[in-house]
Structure formats: C-alpha cells, structure tokens
Amino acid sequence: MSRRILSHCLSLPGAFLLVGLSLIVAGPTVAQAPGVTEESFTAEVIEASKHTAVFVNLYAVWCRPCRPLFQKLETAAAGQDGRVKLVSLDIDSNPRTVEAILMMLDQQDIKRPPNMQIPAVVAFRDGKPMGLMIGAHYDIEALREFFDKNTGS
Known part of the structure; x- marks a missing residue:
C-alpha cells in the first residue's frame, strides 16, 4: 500500500478553510451513504426532510x-426505526x-465557525437545517443524541 502526504489548503467562498497535512492512503475507501449532488439535493434532502x-x-x-x-x-442510525435518512455530499464536487x-x-442562526471544517453533519427537518455537528471525534452515543435532538423525538 503506497502512502503520500499532501498539503491541502482548500477554500470555498466563505465556507471552508482547511490547512494542514492530510495523509492519503491508497486502497479501498470506506463506503459512503448515498451521495447527493447539486442536481439531486433539493429532492433528496430538502423535500425528503419534510x-x-x-x-x-x-x-x-x-x-x-x-x-x-x-x-x-x-451504526448510530441503525436503531432509529426509519426516523433517520443518511446521505453524503462530496464538498469538492458540489461547491454550490x-x-x-x-x-x-x-x-x-445555527452557530458555525467562520472557517467551517470537515467532516461535518448537517441535520435537516421540515425543509431546513436544524443542527450541525463538526468533527469525527464523536462516539456512537453522542451521534444518537444528535439524531434524537434533530428528529424531534
């Protein structure tokens, strides 16, 4: 397996600023939730969240x-009895x-850092964002609490 270190500085207009080293490991990638695109976002997220x-x-x-x-x-969504739909959005392919x-x-008025970072999870309900969780350091229980808080239960 080959490894290479890349220095990334990504800036989307007023959105993300990521500076640092990212270790990229060649090989299989982790499966993602169904991906949404600029074309499918309204139907798959905004309308579905209603x-x-x-x-x-x-x-x-x-x-x-x-x-x-x-x-x-x-894993956290597994016990949610269909109250949660997970989707993924590649920020590089969908900047708009x-x-x-x-x-x-x-x-x-959902608080976020001026230079937001990834990974991040945005909760949508009733056609609008309801919550934001930034970072990968959360455990399963914290994610379940985030789901509960943003599903209205």
Missing part, C-alpha cells in the same frame, strides 16, 4: 477523518450546494 429527518455527511475524498465517520453514523447549505445554516 417527511423524515435527513442527515447530510459533508466529506471530501482526501479527508482522512471523514472516512470512519460514516460508519459511526450508520455547500455554499447554499452554509447560507441556510446562517439564516437559521
């Missing part, structure tokens, strides 16, 4: 901490959607 809470996992292929987070999210999400967070 019926069930949708949790959008913001990630990047090169983001090492992003890889294990989805497995934790999937990321910018739209950040504007929606601001409109809902």
